Amino acid sequence: MTSSACPCCSGLSFETCCGPILAGAPSATAEALMRSRYTAFVRHDLDHVERTHAPEIRDDFNRAEAERVADECDWQRLDVLRATEEGDEGTVEFLIHFRRDGQDMRHHERASFRRVDGQWLYSAGEVNPKGEPRRVVKVGRNEPCPCGSGKKFKACCGR
Amino acid sequence: MEPRFACTACGKCCHGLLPLTLTDAVAHAVRFPLALVWTVVRSNAKSYDLATRLGTSVRLPNRKTVAVLIQPTAYLPNHFPCPALQPDNLCGIHADKPSRCRTMPFYPYREEKDQADLLVPRKGWECDVSAEAPVVYRNHAILDRKDFDRERAELLEQAPVMRTYADYVLKYMPWIVNDLAKMAAAPAGGKLVTSLSSFLTATRRTDARELAAAQAPLMQAMAERTRTDPALADFHRNYAGWAKEMERLAQRG
Ligand code: SF4
Ligand code: SF4
Ligand SMILES: [Zn+2]
Ligand SMILES: [Zn+2]
Numbered sequence: 001m002t003s004s005a006c007p008c009c010s011g012l013s014f015e016t017c018c019g020p021i022l023a024g025a026p027s028a029t030a031e032a033l034m035r036s037r038y039t040a041f042v043r044h045d046l047d048h049v050e051r052t053h054a055p056e057i058r059d060d061f062n063r064a065e066a067e068r069v070a071d072e073c074d075w076q077r078l079d080v081l082r083a084t085e086e087g088d089e090g091t092v093e094f095l096i097h098f099r100r101d102g103q104d105m106r107h108h109e110r111a112s113f114r115r116v117d118g119q120w121l122y123s124a125g126e127v128n129p130k131g132e133p134r135r136v137v138k139v140g141r142n143e144p145c146p147c148g149s150g151k152k153f154k155a156c157c158g159r
Numbered sequence: 160m161e162p163r164f165a166c167t168a169c170g171k172c173c174h175g176l177l178p179l180t181l182t183d184a185v186a187h188a189v190r191f192p193l194a195l196v197w198t199v200v201r202s203n204a205k206s207y208d209l210a211t212r213l214g215t216s217v218r219l220p221n222r223k224t225v226a227v228l229i230q231p232t233a234y235l236p237n238h239f240p241c242p243a244l245q246p247d248n249l250c251g252i253h254a255d256k257p258s259r260c261r262t263m264p265f266y267p268y269r270e271e272k273d274q275a276d277l278l279v280p281r282k283g284w285e286c287d288v289s290a291e292a293p294v295v296y297r298n299h300a301i302l303d304r305k306d307f308d309r310e311r312a313e314l315l316e317q318a319p320v321m322r323t324y325a326d327y328v329l330k331y332m333p334w335i336v337n338d339l340a341k342m343a344a345a346p347a348g349g350k351l352v353t354s355l356s357s358f359l360t361a362t363r364r365t366d367a368r369e370l371a372a373a374q375a376p377l378m379q380a381m382a383e384r385t386r387t388d389p390a391l392a393d394f395h396r397n398y399a400g401w402a403k404e405m406e407r408l409a410q411r412g
Contacts, residue, residue, distance in 0.1 A: 060331060062360040063411065064371075064404040071403065101396065127333050 007042040008035035009078050022048050030090025030113035031083035033120040042075045054123035074099040088115035162278040165292035169285035170248030173241040177233035180313040183257035184231035188373040190242055191233035192381050195358050197351040199342045200226040206269045213314045215325040219340040229321045236394050258310035265301055267311035272299035320362055327361030356404040371408035378402035
């Protein structure tokens with residue numbers, strides 16, 4: 001069996017990273033769940049996204065739209081900017097780099113997670129937590145990369 | 160001089176976006192590609208108070224509050240004829256055409272006393288406003304007000320649903336507030352379009368699957384028709400995306 005790099009950019013193989021979580025194993029941390037939800041988009045496994053929504057937001061999930069977004073986007077990279085956990089509450093701030101309609105975009109969110117019966121669930125998301133003007137912005141090729149690497153975008157996540 | 164008005168059935172107004180009541184949108188879902196169109200009404204507008212009752216109030220990042228109308232709409236490019244318009248320019252569904260078409264040229268999103276300018280035909284329209292045409296509006300009152308009242312009543316009745324939807328969108332697509340702020344600042348206002356699928360999700364409609372099944376082929380056809388015209392790229396992108404959403408919604412149990 002060959003092992004492939006996990007789409008979530010953890011540096012681990014898919015089989016040791018998001019693979020088991022997508023297959024139904026509980027995630028050890030809120031961050032691991034967040035990564036697996038990103039990987040689920042990359043792999044068009046929206047069932048995983050749907051079943052890891054907390055009950056109070058489950059009915060708000062627009063599965064049809066999520067499937068379309070998964071189809072139309074070229075997922076490039078996930079940067080987890082910060083992940084904290086306290087007991088059964090977790091927060092993960094992340095940036096997703098993707099291309100849509102030929103344009104480089106990024107999605108910046110601070111997501112809240114809650115552990116219920118040993119399972120981490122996504123319970124809320126605050127988009128642009130630092131008050132950026134738009135959720136999804138186009139990134140100029142020569143701008144500093146939003147992932148914080150200090151490199152130009154075109155030399156980093158924009159490759 | 161009392162404003163006079165008669166429709167000559169030129170068909171010119173049967174083009175482009177057609178705002179519908181929710182009841183009409185649902186009733187005609189097999190016919191019209193549907194979207195939700197958001198319009199900002201500033202607090203200094205004459206129809207502001209009415210707009211807050213028919214729509215919702217939104218606080219913008221600059222702390223100003225605006226009214227926002229969210230209209231279920233037959234979503235068509237400006238020069239596209241209504242799918243019900245026949246080659247002879249007559250309405251193919253005259254007997255059960257939407258409220259919006261019945262109330263023409265009056266507009267119940269405005270106060271009744273503020274309708275006079277709507278009786279002046281827009282450029283290219285062939286409405287008869289000569290001495291031959293009947294008086295339809297007197298002392299700022301609509302003479303035959305049956306259709307106006309019906310459409311207004313439907314709009315008032317659906318307002319709580321539109322507010323539920325607005326709350327959903329502002330929660331899950333919070334960046335829309337910035338678009339609304341931009342529209343509020345632009346002299347010509349502007350329109351923002353959201354999908355029927357987000358509306359169906361937000362309002363938990365039990366007929367979502369049937370509506371989606373009716374919409375999917377329409378969206379598909381409109382995506383085809385708008386494929387090659389660069390001026391219609393936004394329309395095309397929306398139709399194509401929504402076609403997929405509608406197909407998926409239709410397949411779901
Ligand atoms: S439904 Fe009939 S009256 Fe209304 S816009 Fe279409 S063709 Fe015109
Ligand atoms: S533009 Fe005027 S005359 Fe022509 S169909 Fe519409 S209301 Fe009738
Ligand atoms: Zn992973
Ligand atoms: Zn980067």
